[in-house]
Amino acid sequence: MGNLGHMLMGIVTAAQPINLLYCFLGSFIGTLIGVLPGIGPVGAIALLLPVTFHVPPLAAFIMFTGIMYGAQYGGSTTSILVNIPGEASSVMTCLDGYQMARKGRAGPALGMAAFASFIAGTIGLFGLVFLAPTLAEFGLRFGPPEYFALMAFGLTLVIYLARGSLAKALMMTAFGLILASVGLDPVSSAPRFTYGIIDLRDGIGLAQMVIGLFGVSEVLLTVEKSFTRSVFETKIKGLLPNLKDWKDSFYPTLRASVLSFLMGIIPGISVVIPTFISYSLEKRISKHPEKFGTGTIEGVAAPEAANNGACVGTMIPLLSLGIPTGASSALVLGALLIYGLHPGPLLIRESPEVFWGVIGSMYIGNAMLLLLNLPLIGIWVRVLKIPYAYLFSSIILFCLVGSYTINNSLTDMYVMILFGIVGYLMNKFDYEPVPLILALVLGPMMENAFRRSMILSDGSFLIFFIRPISGILLALVLFMLISPIFTKKRLAEEIMREADE
């Protein structure tokens, strides 16, 4: 059976009632949390993790991917109507989307955001169908040194592309690796950093930690500010973009879709950076760059296509190599490991229904989101008007109950509160949480790969450098870590400067 045959099988699997239900739930919840401030897809996935313990793994996986791409759709609504990005990946949409809303063109902006997202999602999925199995085939040649080098490469890219200080990003990575070593040693079963607490023998729960870092800390950051925010009062009519809008947006959408999909594949790039690059690229090649930022439709189409294209791209390393590229996919990987699934080169052989079922569900989910978003814009606008006093109470309540229901343990709640405080302070002191989460998820796998490599090589570090794949990857790692010392510049800084301009 060829890839298209497998794809059809995946769509049939995804169209089974239970999978369809969870696909709808994921898309709906994703859009909702994209619209709502205070909780992102990472926090939402962490909160829903305990709920999915009774659900078939494929259905849970489908729901989580639905949340990931649904949040990209939902994030555009707040960017256009409130000038507050629901997600970091919707920051660029604010620039022209909000200006369009001020000019009375909120409808076409919202419509184009949904259509561009759908087009990018579809293009990305075609790429996913053909690239993921090829990469998985390639991944079968990987041994422990290659896996260690690939994970080190992914982590270093996250560090390299961090917005703030390189040293602080490295610190958070090391912190994540230390937290990952809490629990029983995988080789000798010796307890590490457990201090006699039985609940810590299995390590620090990923979900509790993420709920604290991304859920509670976001609420704490918001409650110290104002409880009020204004939604731009305008009548939203004519959601379908006109012919000129389509003409102006067609090529930017295509360019952003392909570019962001390819960028999303690279571990560490994730979803945000492609939106900046796509927007900057369109501005640079446009015949009227001065109109960007004043309410031009290309300025909405390009970043919206980019965040969805990249979101699909991030699934490739996750599904084919078992390597997450950002916090959301790291959490999804953590969840899959709990269900007993092992994303990686063998997933496509051992569980083809999961591999192709998820891809099939993404087709269905993208179509569902397009159908959901346009008619339901009115509901999302009303959701935006819910007073924050009620919202933050609900979010905190969900965080508390969500962390309790993982193991029915009060210790988990304390861990969650502790990491809420840590996340809040990290934000205040400009430490990014993404390298921490990625290191926490990759830590046990990295340690395992490292120790196996050392045993294989009889204690020689050369094993990492004499094998071509790991040698090249580690050379890139060294380059990324050393080059900023000489150039004093990093790609992330360049991108942020471009975005600021």
Place this chain on the structure above:
Amino acid sequence: MGRSDIYSSGFWLVFSIYIAVESYRLDLGNWHEPGPGYFAFGAALLFGSMALAVFVKSLKQTSALKGEIGSAERFRWQHVVMVLIAMVLYTLLLNTIGFVLCTFLIVVFFIKVVALQRLMKSIMVGLCMAIGSYLLFSFFLKAPLPRGFFLF
């Protein structure tokens, strides 16, 4: 980098030294067969060296910019502390007074005291959220929630 970085990197530096000592005690093993403390020790070394670099750099910058106020001094603690205390109390009392009452109290506290809404409104929202969340988690999601001495 400012004064806040001196505090944070100083804290992380002490933390990394502690982790390095603890992982050394766990047994580092050898090159041929790394022990349980090996990986954490390496991570602690990286952590400590970066924390030291940030500490020294921010110390130099702060002495150059005397009187600069770091972001740490501009925090608005009041609401944050209230929310955190409420969460800890919720966790402490959950098993004793039960999910419904505990949830009602925390929501009323948030809406009345933190968000400064009217009392009646706070009570109504508290009731709705307590009953709604109980139905959602206990009936629909079958999560075993603590009942406390009121048996609900």
